[in-house]
Amino acid sequence: MRGLSLTARLGLLFAACTAAVSLIAGLLFSRASEAHFVELDQQLLEIRMTAFRALVSDVNAPAALAPRMDALQAELRLHPDLTLRLEGRDGRYWFNSADGLRAPGRDGLHDWQQDGIDYRVYSASLRPDDPDSPRLSLALDITHHQHFLERMQRLIWLTVGLSALATALLGAWAARSGLRPLHRMAEVAAGVSATSLTARLADDEVPPELVELVRAFNAMLARLDDTFQRLSAFSADIAHELRTPLSNLLTQTQVILSQDRPADEYRETLHSNLEELQRLAQMVSDMLFLAKAEHGLLATDRKTLDLGGELDALLDYFSPLADESQVTMHRRGTGQLNADREMLRRALSNLLDNALRFTPQGGRIELELASGPNGLRLTVANSGEGIPPELLPRLFDRFFRADPARKREGREHAGLGLAITRSIVRAHGGEIRCESAKGWTRFILEFPTP
Missing domain, CATH: 3.30.450 (Beta-Lactamase)
Known part of the structure; x- marks a missing residue:
């Protein structure tokens, strides 16, 4: 048989x-x-x-x-x-x-x-x-x-x-007719390539027993298409982000080597190249972190943390930058969370750094902790110009940068901070979202009760 x-x-x-x-x-x-x-x-x-x-x-x-x-x-x-x-x-x-x-x-x-x-x-x-x-x-x-x-x-x-x-002949004909959607599915699967991921099977043309299979097959193609599109976009973003610093390094090196120069100029060029290389190294490290997060490879060393104390320590660290920009920072509420201290600090640092970059002089940054029956909720809010609603769903995409007009003059970022933050939050079983209205932008982190 x-x-x-x-x-x-x-x-x-x-x-x-x-x-x-x-x-x-x-x-x-x-x-x-x-x-x-x-x-x-x-x-x-x-x-x-x-x-x-x-x-x-x-x-x-x-x-x-x-x-x-x-x-x-x-x-x-x-x-x-x-x-x-x-x-x-x-x-x-x-x-x-x-x-x-x-x-x-x-x-x-x-x-x-x-x-x-x-x-x-x-x-x-x-x-x-x-x-x-x-x-x-x-x-x-x-x-x-x-x-x-x-x-x-x-x-x-x-x-x-x-x-x-x-009956054998009629049964074979009926079985062949009934299995035609499977043959069609096999044809679609055989023809799947990077340029044909948009093909779908019509679930209204198959017997009820195969509807779930067809829907699962279409969902698989949709996931593959989405993953390929994100991978293609990610590759294009990486190429774009790496091209500028590499071009700067190449140009500076070619210029400095075009003729003999004093040692100070060589030293200054090497320092400039070092900054670019450090930026590239950080970008590569961030991308590796995101790749691990997407494949569920982030290893967390969880401990019960006092989030109030962790936030106070971060506020002390960022207070010189806040004072320089005349931005006031406040924290309300208490709470505990079973989390990896280093990863959590990295996520919260990204949010505070992001808030400082987009808060105008004389603005405010508010951090609020609230514990409830459904879990812990942390809100990082900053005053200033809001984010257009059409940009909110893309904030956590890699290499995405909001309108440069909203940002104060200062540090340039690769656009990976919020993506890393979301990966860390999800690694701890939580979710993060952004709301922007009435002169305030709020990043809301929600962690379920263990």
Whole structure:
């Protein structure tokens, strides 16, 4: 069976089931027909037995049959398939319409075959209440019954064979038609490539049993398409982000090597190149971090942390930058979280650094902790110009930068901070979202209760 296709297997299964059902039905019909013939023959023999008993009821010796012989012969001529036999208690035949028939004379109905002819024999005492009564036997030729049953059995076998063949062909056709969506799915899967990930199967054209499979297949193609698009965009972003610093390094190196220069100029160029290389190293490190996060490879060393104390430590670290920009920072609320301290500090540092970059002079940064039945909620809010609603869904994309007009003059970033923050939050089972309205931008982090 392993070498057979699913269509062939289903066709053979349908054929076997049909053959079995047809055979059982044929056998039951054959048995019922045979029993029906037996019942009809018994009724006929009992009726004829009553008639013959009436003719010879008072016969006590063979000589007493002579006056009734004409009546017996006339009755037998009406039923040419019947044979009558009358025998005494000593076993001698008083009358036998077929001299060659030697069927046993036991009481009741029984079958007998002689010279290739089938008989159904019915024997009984001529006078049941007389122990010395002779015995009367009737034999019915049932050859035509047997021929009918034999023809019916041959017809049953022919029907079983033809129905099995027809069912096998129809079953194979039905299975092939029913499996056509799977063949279509195989064709689509075989043709999947980087340029054909948008192909989809119509789930309204398949049987209900395959709808979930088609939807799962389409969902898989959608995930592949989304992943490929993000990978392509990521590759393009990487190339774009790396091209500028590499071009700067190449240009500065070519210029400085174009002619002999004082040692100070070489030293200054090396320092400049070092800054670019450090920026490239940080970018590569961030991208590796994101790659690990996407594949679930971030290893977290979780401990119960006092988030109030962690936020206070970060506010102290960023206070010189805030003072320089005349930005006030406040923290409210307390809470505890089972988290990796280093990873959590990195995520919160990214949010505070982002808030400081987009908060105008004299603005405010508010940090609020709130614990509830559904978990811990941390809000990092900064005043200033809001973010357009159409940009909010893209804030956590890699290398995405919001409108440069919103940013104060200062540090240039690669646009990986918020993506890293979201990866860290999700690694801890939480979610992060951004809301921007009425002069405030809020990053809301929600962690479930452990």
